[in-house]
Amino acid sequence: MDTLAAPKDIFWTPDIGIVQSIKTEFGAKEFPYVQLLCFGLMASSDILTVTTACMMDLYRFPFDIQSCNITLQSSAHSVNELSLNTLYGSVWLTQESKQTFQSQGEWELLSINMTNSNSSFIWGIKNQLTYQIAIKRRPLLYLINFMLPIFFFLVLDVISFFIDTSGSDKLSFKVTLLLSISVMLLILNDTLPSTADKIPLIGVYCSVIFSLIGISILETILVNCMMARGAESRSVETTAAVTGQNDPPDSVRDQNEEYYCTLNLLKQILTEFRAATRQNQQEKTSLSWTTVARIIDKTFLVLYVITVIVFLSVLGKVWRLY
Incomplete structure (x- = not known):
């Protein structure tokens, strides 16, 4: 045995x-x-x-x-x-x-x-x-429930730059994205275990994307303000006030009729010229506001995309090599 x-x-x-x-x-x-x-x-x-x-x-x-x-x-x-x-x-x-x-x-x-x-x-x-x-x-559960939705919110924010800035749809859309990320951060705060040493990379990921969308909202408000300023300049109607003259005495009406007609015609031409000049200046001012707003919007879009690409690349490298 x-x-x-x-x-x-x-x-x-x-x-x-x-x-x-x-x-x-x-x-x-x-x-x-x-x-x-x-x-x-x-x-x-x-x-x-x-x-x-x-x-x-x-x-x-x-x-x-x-x-x-x-x-x-x-x-x-x-x-x-x-x-x-x-x-x-x-x-x-x-x-x-x-x-x-x-x-x-x-x-x-x-x-x-x-x-x-x-x-x-x-x-x-x-x-x-x-x-x-x-x-x-x-990580599949957290990847699907947190990281991918927040990344899609960032992509939607980049695409929102192609929305027409003349209305308020673009600003309301961006604010909706910001509120959605705020809800995701609250859920993440309840799900993520507490730590006292250093902030997890997923917290940095969510916080930076939240800040980027917040900055894009400020840029949208600035561009909308400049576009509205230009629209107000275009909507101002220029009116020309033509000053009237007293009728001459009956004794000299026939003699000076041709003179008064010529004088009134010259005054009308001068008034119309001043009104046209003022309108051209207002159109130039309106065009300058609109042009500056479009330049700022396009420049910010390029810088925004570059910042997003650099941030995601650096974060992915740190996430992989740590």
């Missing part, structure tokens, strides 16, 4: 605990028997449900990879009395763990590495066995 099953209570069991555990009680499933092997070893199996604390780095969220440690250590025995070792290597443990790894679909198990070390305490040196578990977040 190669193995023998024996009750577990008649054997000595080492007091091994988990250092990172934040609960004193474990959900455990203990087997009442142990296996005695023919070459002098004893095999015992237990299933534990452990709640541990893990420091998370959310800078690359949702493309982050987290590393959590589970450290096994005896609470009473020193390194001379109890030594912790592994039976299998990291490769075998990783493969077996991937087959039995269960989660809610957000995390993916990458690897499990093991290290054996000694830790010094006031009452002695104890042996520790540390399992370093690397898990990767699946």
Whole structure:
């Protein structure tokens, strides 16, 4: 017989605990028997449900990879009395763990590495066995729910520059986009885990796009104001006031009739010339306001597109290389 099953209570069991555990009680499933092997070893199996604390780095969220440690250590025995070792290597443990790894679909198990070390305490040196578990977040959910909609809002904001600036549709459209991103930021604030070290890149992504759309709204208000100023200049009607003359006496009416007709004709020509000159000046002023507004709008569009491309390129590079 190669193995023998024996009750577990008649054997000595080492007091091994988990250092990172934040609960004193474990959900455990203990087997009442142990296996005695023919070459002098004893095999015992237990299933534990452990709640541990893990420091998370959310800078690359949702493309982050987290590393959590589970450290096994005896609470009473020193390194001379109890030594912790592994039976299998990291490769075998990783493969077996991937087959039995269960989660809610957000995390993916990458690897499990093991290290054996000694830790010094006031009452002695104890042996520790540390399992370093690397898990990767699946970003598809956050990519579809947050990043792509905000990117589409940015694309719509760029396309909105081709809307006619004569009306208020362009400004209302941009304000709607800004409000939509505000709602997305509120949802992201409730979804994103809190962090105190540094702002996650997805927060920088949303904040910069929010600021860009806000700046484009200010530019739209300026352009609409200049276009309205030009429209007011065109709508002003120039009127020429022709001054009337007193009728001459009956004695000289016949003699000076030709003179008065010529004089009135000259005055009318002069008045029409002044009115035409004033109207040309107003048209030039209106044209200058409209021209400046169009130049500002086109220049801002070019700078806006360049800024968006540079920002997305730099952010994507940092997101990939960090």
